[in-house]
Every structure is written in C-alpha cells, then in structure tokens.
Amino acid sequence: MNVRLYVWQRGTAALMVPLVAVHLAVIFYATRQGLSAADILSRTRGSIAWASYYGLFVAAVSIHAAIGVRNVLTEWSPLTDRSAGRLAVAFGLLLAVLGFRAVAAVVL
C-alpha cells in the first residue's frame, strides 16, 4: 500500500468511526419492535439529514473497503499489484453504485 492509499484508508476509517457508532445505535433502535419497511421509510423518506449521513457513509465505505480488499488480494492472492488494484477499483465502484442506489431508494 502506497502513502496515498494509506492516507485514504486511515482518513475514511477515522471519518467512519462516528458513522458506524451511529449506525449501530440505529440498528438497535430500528429492531426494537421488529423491522418494517414503513418504519424505515417513515424515518428516511425526504430527510436531507439521513440522505447526507448515508451518502457520506457510502462514499467512505466504498473507498475504505476497496483499499482493504486491494491489500488482502495483494498479500493473500497470487494476483499482481496491478490486477489487485483493478479488481479493487471495480469493487469500490460496485459498492458506490449499489450504495448510492440504496440511499436513493430509502430517501427519495
């Protein structure tokens, strides 16, 4: 992992510390009486706050997970650095697309 990737991974990690803590709290809160679509959507639909929170979360986790997967592939698979990098970028893009789609689905 070069310095640029290291800084991005640790930066997104630091950013996600409060985001994950809030997410865990929401998981506990949301499951207090079982999950229902009405419950989830009544909280998120039309909310700029939740859209910003989850949008930031998706952006950070897409970068963080892609770099993490790249590290694992580089160290634990026979792939070259270049191939591991390409796969990681593809994975990061997949996460970003699916993630922003999910945010749009629950917020719009």
Added chain:
Amino acid sequence: MTIARHLKHRTGTLWLAALVHRLSGLALAIFLPLHFLALGLAISGAATLDGFLRWTDQPLVKLSEVLLVFLLTVHLLGGVRVLVIENFDWRDGQKQLATLAATISALVAFFFLVRVF
C-alpha cells in the same frame, strides 16, 4: 523447527487481533453489496422491502445478523485501536485493549441477540 519458529508469532493476542480485523473487514465487504441490494428493494415500493424483511425473520437469518453486529463492532473497535496506535503516543496494555474490544463486541452482539429473539 524452522516452521515452528515462523509460526511462533502467529499465536500472540495482537497477531490474532490483526487477523480478526482483517477477516471481519473482508466479511463486511462481502456482505455490503447484499445489504445495499436489499435496501434497494425499496425502489419497487414498501411492499417489496417488507416482503424481504419478513424473510429475515427466520432464526438463521437473525443469527447471521447477530454475527454481522459482532463483526461490525469488532472491526470498529479494532480500527479505533489501530488509529490510536498510529496517531498518538504509545500506550502499554495493547493485548488487554484488544481483548477488551473483542469482549465489548461479544457483549454488543449478545444484547442484539436478546433483542431480536
């Protein structure tokens, strides 16, 4: 003898903490696309998402969710430990901190288990 020497460090608490951090991250990375796809079901309407949520009422799915809560918490706390080590003065007792992180994660997962069953 040589193999034993090479494997010796792989029994330490902090080596195990690093392995747990990596494996939990990997598991979460595998889970994330599925999580996003599930939430994306809301595009087709609340009823579609509800249909999926009723599927998740199965005990085995709930147990998987408990495991995911453990993985998320242990990855969070393990990550905080790494960030603190890298950005602040060294503190002794890292093995105890790693064990504490795993214990807190297990407790959080246990509380979640009690909550969903």
